[in-house]
Amino acid sequence: MAALLVPALAIVAAAFLYPVATLLRMSLNEAVSGGAIREAWTIANYVGFFTDSFYLELTGSALLLAGTVTLTSLLVAYPIALFLYRWDSPWRGPLAVLTISPLLVSAVVRTYGWIIILGDRGAVNSILRGVGLAAEPIRMTNNWIGVVVGLTEVLTPYMALALIAGFGRLDRAVEEAAMTLGASPWRTFVRVTLPLSLPGIMLGCLLCFVLAISSFITPRLLGGGRVFTLATEIYEQSMLNLNWPLAATISMVMLVMFGVTLVAYGRLARRIG
Amino acid sequence: MESHGLSKPFVALVVALYVFLLSPLAITLAISFSNDPFLGFPPEQWGTRWYGVLLGNPRFLAAFQNSLAIAATTMAVGLAAGIPAAYAIARGSFPGRDALLALFTAPLLLPSIVLGLALLLVFSQLNLASTFHGLVLAHLVVTLPYVVRIVTVGLSTIRPEYEEAAMTLGASPWRVFRRVTLPLMVPGIVGSAALTFLVSFDEVVVSLFLVGPRLTTLPVEILRYVETRTDPQVAALSVILIAITVALVVLIERSVGVMRALGR
Numbered sequence: 001m002a003a004l005l006v007p008a009l010a011i012v013a014a015a016f017l018y019p020v021a022t023l024l025r026m027s028l029n030e031a032v033s034g035g036a037i038r039e040a041w042t043i044a045n046y047v048g049f050f051t052d053s054f055y056l057e058l059t060g061s062a063l064l065l066a067g068t069v070t071l072t073s074l075l076v077a078y079p080i081a082l083f084l085y086r087w088d089s090p091w092r093g094p095l096a097v098l099t100i101s102p103l104l105v106s107a108v109v110r111t112y113g114w115i116i117i118l119g120d121r122g123a124v125n126s127i128l129r130g131v132g133l134a135a136e137p138i139r140m141t142n143n144w145i146g147v148v149v150g151l152t153e154v155l156t157p158y159m160a161l162a163l164i165a166g167f168g169r170l171d172r173a174v175e176e177a178a179m180t181l182g183a184s185p186w187r188t189f190v191r192v193t194l195p196l197s198l199p200g201i202m203l204g205c206l207l208c209f210v211l212a213i214s215s216f217i218t219p220r221l222l223g224g225g226r227v228f229t230l231a232t233e234i235y236e237q238s239m240l241n242l243n244w245p246l247a248a249t250i251s252m253v254m255l256v257m258f259g260v261t262l263v264a265y266g267r268l269a270r271r272i273g
Numbered sequence: 274m275e276s277h278g279l280s281k282p283f284v285a286l287v288v289a290l291y292v293f294l295l296s297p298l299a300i301t302l303a304i305s306f307s308n309d310p311f312l313g314f315p316p317e318q319w320g321t322r323w324y325g326v327l328l329g330n331p332r333f334l335a336a337f338q339n340s341l342a343i344a345a346t347t348m349a350v351g352l353a354a355g356i357p358a359a360y361a362i363a364r365g366s367f368p369g370r371d372a373l374l375a376l377f378t379a380p381l382l383l384p385s386i387v388l389g390l391a392l393l394l395v396f397s398q399l400n401l402a403s404t405f406h407g408l409v410l411a412h413l414v415v416t417l418p419y420v421v422r423i424v425t426v427g428l429s430t431i432r433p434e435y436e437e438a439a440m441t442l443g444a445s446p447w448r449v450f451r452r453v454t455l456p457l458m459v460p461g462i463v464g465s466a467a468l469t470f471l472v473s474f475d476e477v478v479v480s481l482f483l484v485g486p487r488l489t490t491l492p493v494e495i496l497r498y499v500e501t502r503t504d505p506q507v508a509a510l511s512v513i514l515i516a517i518t519v520a521l522v523v524l525i526e527r528s529v530g531v532m533r534a535l536g537r
Contacts, residue, residue: 001365008358008377008417015414016380019391026394076290083287086278099291104518105298106475108496109511113297115503116304121313123300156294175278185278214384216478221499231386238390239482248394251387258382 027248035242045249055233059253062229065147065219066212072152073159073208074201081163081200082193085170096164100157107154107217114150114222115141142224150222155211159204166200198272206265210258230254298515305508312503323509333510336494343405343490344473347412351469354413355420356462362421363428377421380414388414389482396483403485411479416469423468427461428454467525471518 027045030038049055084096102110117123118140128134140146174196178188216231223232230250238247300314305323307316327333358377362370380388392411393402401407431454439449477492484493499507 001361002367004357004361004365005373007354008421011354011410011413011417012376012380015392015395015410016383016388019388019395020383022394023387023391076293079283079287080290080294083279083283099294102294102298104471104522105511105515106477106492106495108477108492108499109301109507109514110297112495112499112507112511113301115499116300116312116314116508117296119312119503121311123314126314153294153297185280188278210384214386216386217496221496231384234386234390235481238393244390244394247390251390254384254387258384 023248023251026244027252029245029248031243031245037244045245046252048246049249049253055250058228058230058233062213065144065151065227065229066209068148069151069155069212070205070208072148073155074205076152076156077159077163077204078197078201081160081167081197084164085167085172086175099160099164102153103157103161108221110154111150111218111221114146114153118146118149118222141222142226144223144227146222146224147219147227150218151212151215154215154218155208158207158211162204162207163197163200166197166203170196199269202265202269202272206261210261213257213261214254301508301511302515304505305512307505307508310504312505316505323505327506327509327513330506333491333494336489336491339405339488340474340491343408343412344470346405346409347416347473348466348469350409351413351416351420352462352466355417355465356424356458359421359424359428363425374421374425378418381418385415385476385478389479392479393482402483403488405488407483408480408488408490411483412473412476415476415479416472419468419472420465423465424458424461427458431457463525467521471521 026037028041028043030040030042030044032038080099084092084099087095115122119125120137120139120141122140124140125134125137128138140149174192175188178192179185183191213229214231215229216235219227219229220232220235223229230253234247234250234254237243237250304312304314304316306319306321307313308318308320308322309316358373362374362377388411392407392414396402396407396411401410435453435457436449439453440446444452475492476490477496480490480493481496484490495507495510
């Protein structure tokens, strides 16, 4: 029986465990100018990262971006999930599938769609010019706004997936019971619906935060080289500057941030559940 | 009683949010029928010019063929390695099966950008960077978690009584597997095969580290194009790719049902 595991184990060992170990080892090497690497056992890269104001700001702005996008995705996905939970119709299932169907389309294509919508000659600027609200195009690509809007849309299906699954476990009678007992719709929402959907909200936020902090495609295409994230910096350092030790160090910092997020989620989930 | 809690402003909000969610795909579809040399909305001229340009673009065609070959190979090897592993985890009696399942799904937790760099470090030593085998191996790590997970869940829903009954009636273990277990595993296998193909075909961040002038994939080629040029050609290509994806999903839905294929 155990022999059946060998091919899959070989793949995981050769293309996951060994590469990650190599990455950790690389972060302890010394980068010499011109892309050369000197074998060493030094934490100089980590010290450099945490004492360089550029990297501290980069980490801060990456956390801010991830937090913002997690919140906006929640604001977009929650009403949709609540609607699907309350809607009594045979179209509920197909609509739920439609909600998460953008996941089947590559992030490159969806980000490209946002370039058409938000660009200087894009749909939003055409409308603004048409109604006479703006004579000059408003810049919404190659900056933070574009990245937040695009990333929100790219990540919303994940949030919706977690929320729909969370609502799926609730009995629809609980809201009716609260209303029957005289609670206003708002009070019912705040005291009954929202607390019961909290596990789904937390799972969705975890998923979005982790995906946002490691996102690369959308910041690169909609940020136009002006929005830096840890992921774009890993790419720059490894592929353009050929500074593999530094790129490996940033990767390790990202993994630690993932670990901290997961542990925090585990603690919170235990307290609530 | 009307569906409760669905006031008009709430429904209007939900409609607006769906417009937001689906607008990039809708606008990509619209702009693919632009005849303009630049990317603007609304287009000044409508037409199918960019579909013509696209079909005569040898770079996209070559990358498309590469991506098809890589996705098909990844799917075949992934099933060949993943199904036996899932079977051993679901039906075996050795200790540490939960830990194994966690190990096989662990690559899903690793950010693509980190996995891409890690594979580049190793592949550049082994001369696997920008080779067909290297890309297949990279895509295998990304997709194997889905195969193992989905097939394991599928197996756990098969009641052991069926297999025991066949055994009691004198069937050999191989015959039980071949005639009872395997047919019941089909939805999970079809689902994970389709998912593997789609994920591999769409994979871009890991591939970005591993492609080279000799060998590139379609998503990487699209990314490079969007980075450097702004015209509607990629919209035309996206519409064709979305059509293929939808056709594939409908085909699976017809044969086994998407929900069943994804392991309930």
